[in-house]
Amino acid sequence: MSDAPGTVSAKDTEEVIMEATFRALSKHGYTDLRMRDIGEEMDLTRQVIHYHFDGKYDLLSSFLEYVIDQYEGSVEVDAGADPRTELDARIDQCLFGPEFEEFSHWDRMKVYHELYTHAQNDGEHREIFNEHYDRIRGSIVDVVEAGIEQGIFAPVNAERMGQLITDVIHAARGRRMALGHEDAPDEARAAIDEFILNSLYPDE
Numbered sequence: 001m002s003d004a005p006g007t008v009s010a011k012d013t014e015e016v017i018m019e020a021t022f023r024a025l026s027k028h029g030y031t032d033l034r035m036r037d038i039g040e041e042m043d044l045t046r047q048v049i050h051y052h053f054d055g056k057y058d059l060l061s062s063f064l065e066y067v068i069d070q071y072e073g074s075v076e077v078d079a080g081a082d083p084r085t086e087l088d089a090r091i092d093q094c095l096f097g098p099e100f101e102e103f104s105h106w107d108r109m110k111v112y113h114e115l116y117t118h119a120q121n122d123g124e125h126r127e128i129f130n131e132h133y134d135r136i137r138g139s140i141v142d143v144v145e146a147g148i149e150q151g152i153f154a155p156v157n158a159e160r161m162g163q164l165i166t167d168v169i170h171a172a173r174g175r176r177m178a179l180g181h182e183d184a185p186d187e188a189r190a191a192i193d194e195f196i197l198n199s200l201y202p203d204e
Helices: 010-032 035-039 046-052 056-072 083-096 105-121 123-149 158-179 184-200
Strands: none
Touching: 010 035, 010 046, 010 056, 010 105, 035 046, 035 056, 056 105, 056 123, 083 123, 083 158, 083 184, 105 123, 105 158, 123 158, 158 184
């Protein structure tokens, strides 16, 4: 059914709810979050939330997919870019994130990692995270394989290379979030360049 003239579309309404969920989670955390807290973070009535979502769990599942979509859909690489340029862009996106109008990359990662921590006891959310992880790793593997096919990269094990890079990224983000080591992403980026990406080039 189409929206009436002058009304906010369902898509826009859901985005308002998602951003309100960001604010509420940042203030209250996952465990103490209530639907009322989300309602207080937006101008729309709380009934709108219940119209779109069947409770807190349904909302948070949609919210998790919303956060993931923001990152997966925001990698920008010029058409025709060489494999190394694309690989650098994907690694930088994962480590440093895109720019947002509200909440920085690390504000959003804080919420992401809190949900990630709780996923160990939640099969549905764990599956969402697993699928996200597989897509990140797979995108890196695809670029490495393309570089090998073009003769730019050495014939390494692309699957293992993608696994290693993805694990380093996740470890660095976790160290920054859990331990407050703000230099972790920069240190990880330097290590990836020096010890991983340099190994992609054949010896001269």
